[in-house]
Amino acid sequence: MTHEHRTFHNPPPARPVDVRAALDREDITGALDAMVGCALYGDGDWRESQELYLALLDHDDRQVQALSATCLGHLARVYGRLDEGRVVVALRKARLRPHIRGTATNALEDIEEFLHPRRARWRGRLWRLVRPWAWL
Numbered sequence: 001m002t003h004e005h006r007t008f009h010n011p012p013p014a015r016p017v018d019v020r021a022a023l024d025r026e027d028i029t030g031a032l033d034a035m036v037g038c039a040l041y042g043d044g045d046w047r048e049s050q051e052l053y054l055a056l057l058d059h060d061d062r063q064v065q066a067l068s069a070t071c072l073g074h075l076a077r078v079y080g081r082l083d084e085g086r087v088v089v090a091l092r093k094a095r096l097r098p099h100i101r102g103t104a105t106n107a108l109e110d111i112e113e114f115l116h117p118r119r120a121r122w123r124g125r126l127w128r129l130v131r132p133w134a135w136l
Helices: 016-024 028-041 046-056 062-079 084-094 101-115 117-130
Strands: none
Touching: 016 028, 016 046, 028 046, 028 062, 046 062, 046 084, 062 084, 062 101, 084 101, 101 117
């Protein structure tokens, strides 16, 4: 077993067509970079990106599935809107798979935080009140 050191880099801007092209070439690393680049620096068409990530929640590669959930959370932050009903249902369904449970949960929290900040603040306050270990 070998260990590979990875370094962080910001992916370049991308579009949904770049993600699809990388997936068609079976270039998973390129597709992952393009997915993040599309979510963070997209061309402004959040709906097209949203549809891409919703479809990729069921991709064969587990890394693509998990990152698509993360990217849905990024879209909520960057654009401040989503087709929330569809996205939330898809992410809740995705949470049933153990390998994507954490990223889907984080994406749902991001969506609440960036689309409903007041509700998220109140939920955080309530959570701090009811956690008995926080009183220590």
